[in-house]
Amino acid sequence: MKFNHNTKAANTTINHQGAKAFLFTPEMELYTAVATTLLTDACYEKADARLKRMQDLMQKVEPQFVAKLAVYARNKMYLRTAPVVMATELAKLHQGDRLVSKTIAGIVQRPDEIMELLACYQAFNKRTATKKLNRLSKQVQKGLAVAFNRFDEYQFAKYNRSTTVKLKDALFLVHPKPKDDAQQALFNKIVADTLATPYTWETELSALGQQSYESEAVKKAAIKAKWEELIDSRKLGYMALLRNLRNIMQAEVSGEHMQKVTDYLSNENAVKQSKQLPFRFLSAYTEVKQLQSFYTGAVMNALEAAVQISIQNMEGLGNDTRVVIACDTSGSMMQAVSPKSVVQLYDIGLMLGMLLQLKCRQVQTGMFGDTWKIIPLPTNNVLANVETLRRRNGEVGYSTNGYLVLKDLIDRKQVADKVMLFTDMQLWDSNTGNASTVNTLSHQWKQYKQIAPDAKLYVFDLAGRGQAPISPKENDVYVIAGWSDKVFSVLDAIENGADTLSEIRSIEL
Template identity: 60%
Template structure:
């Protein structure tokens, strides 16, 4: 299937603020919904509403496109839940070949994803309880059997967690054939509940937390010693380090331990292997920033180095390419990316915007709400710059007057090559003067910069855009929270569509 087809004129609709917007093609709408989905309630859309929309979009799209998108979401965007949803929904729609079994084997990459997929399968097919899963799709069963064969005893024990479906239940449902006698012994242990408890930092700290101590000082000393042992062992994974920086510093570990932590955080190879979403570094940065430890500056510096490494392959533009980076800081953007996260859509836009700023030679950056304000900040300090934007966000108010970004360029008669807007795409004009982003962009290209291009970085995936996404209009849409949005940007620069990265996915196992 080819995705880079001539555009048809988009139909108009209304966005969640009641402003005129433009519909997306089914492929583009599904891509945007998937790339921005945490399946938790959002400002404009409840989780159940998003889930229903995903199901409808799967039915409207080509099965191979859905499969490629699911693999892209799992392997390139590092998402876990939504690829499982796409896989189950595709299994409900598609029959006749091995597409679903191959897809299951690709998206299930952790042992707990076996049980997550089965739990959603039961929900999607309106079944309750493990026993109702005995009529499992043969292709889903085949794919899960392949997945079971990947996991060793450590992985099976680590992810054998309580839930409506246990790994033991899954084993009985799927009936995988063991590769050898050693694996059969592991399967037998899983059934009997006798897999050895794996050594992880979580089990180590959990065991320590259950001990009784004579005093608070004794307890602190015990945790300090345990953290130092974990850090020295090399068994503390990269994400565990990011998430536990506060705990490590508050435990009062030694200077040597802090130096080892910083060396790991800032190691380019470690960053590359960890595949962390950029906003994870911001979450860690803010946790550390709030501490009183004398090691805070050292750790903050390591985090700045780490996020720079995370986008080392991000291609910027030539020094004379004139770029505008505009970040939406409206009220609807101040929504957590997931139920358990302190990071907001607003933060994601700022992080991605500042990463892009760091790769451009000629760049204007700013934020918009009621008004549009240019803010000049030095390159090379991504997280520090995000904090500066965060500190000043109240200066522009909380509406979504994105058209002011382009009107400002019009009034200045300022020629730029590219305008990058990081937003949830729910733009509206709170001034009631009739101005829209769509009209401002038409006027700007007609009278000031005919070759300018506008890139909408959609961070919410609500299914519409504030102007027609059409190459002839110099408008493109990119969706997602990870640094992979810049790969899509590069594809667009090379004349491809926003979906060309997905089209490259090989579905073999």
């Protein structure tokens, strides 16, 4: 029997296309799995392959890393369900550890996340008795008590819904200590179910929908008036506005109100405080451009301005830095990011690529599939550029011959400082059926380093399947994962001598 195995072989696998791929460390795999999933609010109620893999990985890494990744995912990547899952799993694996309460206090940013975490805790611990949440972990209790002290009556009332675990249930379970008499009075209202009904767009439109109207014209006028009232009230949050642009424009609100909408969409403070994932702007842009409204162009301009504001603080790559951006257009990239979403991995790759292009002075952008094609684009139109590339989908085919990006640079003897691939990592060679060892990203990178010794290769993982087409241990090769513009913060950290996980490890709990 052989005990001293070849570790290099043990670190390789075969991807979904049958090509050689390289495995990540458990920490790196957990990071890529978390950064590239929205999960769903109720994912833990059913078998979910991504969830199961995350749970398995959390048992293989240090609890401190799990805690920091959960806080990073919530506060930097703006994810909601994955941090809840990680904090709950941490509580299950490390009961009595203060790390659990610190993590929970660090991830709960909205009142509904208190109930969501308790529902997750109930499911993960397989509680089936009448009192499913009896004997709540003390550290979970402490973390949620800190969270309870953060919110006011409006916030509690907004999320006081008829869910599996209700707000009142959570209060009884957690027993948070009120910080003053006013908060005690607020907790009493939660117990008595006397929280003031919040003024939100959901409650207002719901009340409107329950009324009867003498004609369609009267109903239309009422809906228009209600949207105008909501816009004037400033109670329509940024995310709600993005999601309701179609409804507002179809309601034909006044020009004055459309001006307020576009002003808010492109307001610097509003954009920064909204913490939107970049593809949310793209989703809104795609919806709006289909509308036959006099305001379509103005709203599209406002969304473009908003995207550019959202990455104002993103570091540029310097006037002298030559950058190649390559977007994967393969068939596997046409996968939706969640069951209910129309956004695909393909859209996210294009979006991140165009955000990066905006910050580059010297840049070549293109798409790869069966072939690789450079597509010159202006650098100042993020959303419009994404739409342009979307329309040209199919020009390069639907395979994943990513090695052609490097082969083209070698053939043209063109030196770039950074080559960046946005992909789901399922690269293969459709020309030889993976029989060639030459037609691989790894081989071509070694060849390219001979003519561009200082070049760096960044592979942006958009799918998080736990493997890469090239080893991150190779010379100047880096893997970064995620759908947020915060992936570029990781890039900055690497440029300053850190590694991919340094920003996560630097989180203070």
